Amino acid sequence: MQGLLLYMAARFRARPGDGEPRQVFGHRNLEIGWTAAPALILAVVFVLMLPALRSASAPEGDALPVVAIGHQWWWEFQYPNQGALTANELHIPVGQPVHVQLESADVIHSFWIPRLNGKTDLIPGKTNYLWLHAQEADTYLGQCAEFCGIQHAWMLLRVVAQAPADFDAWVANERQPAAAPAAAVAQGQQLFTQRTCINCHTIQGTSARGTVGPDLTHMGSRQTIGAGVLDNTLDNMRRWLKNPQAIKPGSNMPDFHLSDADVDALAAYLEGLK
Ligand code: CUA
Numbered sequence: 001m002q003g004l005l006l007y008m009a010a011r012f013r014a015r016p017g018d019g020e021p022r023q024v025f026g027h028r029n030l031e032i033g034w035t036a037a038p039a040l041i042l043a044v045v046f047v048l049m050l051p052a053l054r055s056a057s058a059p060e061g062d063a064l065p066v067v068a069i070g071h072q073w074w075w076e077f078q079y080p081n082q083g084a085l086t087a088n089e090l091h092i093p094v095g096q097p098v099h100v101q102l103e104s105a106d107v108i109h110s111f112w113i114p115r116l117n118g119k120t121d122l123i124p125g126k127t128n129y130l131w132l133h134a135q136e137a138d139t140y141l142g143q144c145a146e147f148c149g150i151q152h153a154w155m156l157l158r159v160v161a162q163a164p165a166d167f168d169a170w171v172a173n174e175r176q177p178a179a180a181p182a183a184a185v186a187q188g189q190q191l192f193t194q195r196t197c198i199n200c201h202t203i204q205g206t207s208a209r210g211t212v213g214p215d216l217t218h219m220g221s222r223q224t225i226g227a228g229v230l231d232n233t234l235d236n237m238r239r240w241l242k243n244p245q246a247i248k249p250g251s252n253m254p255d256f257h258l259s260d261a262d263v264d265a266l267a268a269y270l271e272g273l274k
Contacts, residue, residue, distance in 0.1 A: 063099040063131075064092065070102075070109030070122040070144065073151035073251060074214050074227040084174040087214030088227045091160045093167035098132040110146035113159050119145045134161030139223075150250035156228025177205025178217050178273050188269025191262055200252070203273065213252065220273040226251070237267040 069076040077090045092098045102111055104122040111130065112119040120130045134140065144155035162170065181189045192198065193207050200213035222232050226248050230236040241263045244253040258266070
């Protein structure tokens, strides 16, 4: 900006006169003035901003720290103080500031909940931060706002802001390992741990310890499947397991050509993980 102003000033000064004696000193003072004034204003604003910049990168007071990790194409949310972890659906307490640390597992993503904050990038190898502060209990919809590959459009997320007591109850449940499945769906758990599912997914309380895909310990309690691509219902879980690539092409969830019986057993098991 200053460079542009100086360039314009130089051009103005170089223009041949039209017979009138040029007011060289008047113009020069004007140039110095319009260059120095904005520079001074920017310098003052910069100094005033420094404390805000510093506070943005560290949680303070009663802030709830959360780590958000962008993956192609889903979100991982960690609660370091609570020892809890979930995916795609961030729960926060109403009225308490939430300090979100943003990381990426692969490419650049962007965290955007339009009703709660502006867009902030999640950049591999660099940590960014943002604050969330929900004033009323609601579900706030958001999405990845940086093109990150073929399923960028289906990298949705949602923030569930709850009364503090409800949030505490949610955290307490999240911290529990998956409940032992009822006899009717025990076959689903057996399939899950015998097949390749465990290479990518974790279900606390079982031998499934993969971290490539979302943690599924409480899958049944989430609102959506596949980071927002389907509502989380038993029927949709069947559709998803039957052929994920038909629903979210390019995602890391392969089509395992499961039989209908296996799909039914797995879907019943996963939907029972509340
Ligand atoms: Cu992640 Cu777009």
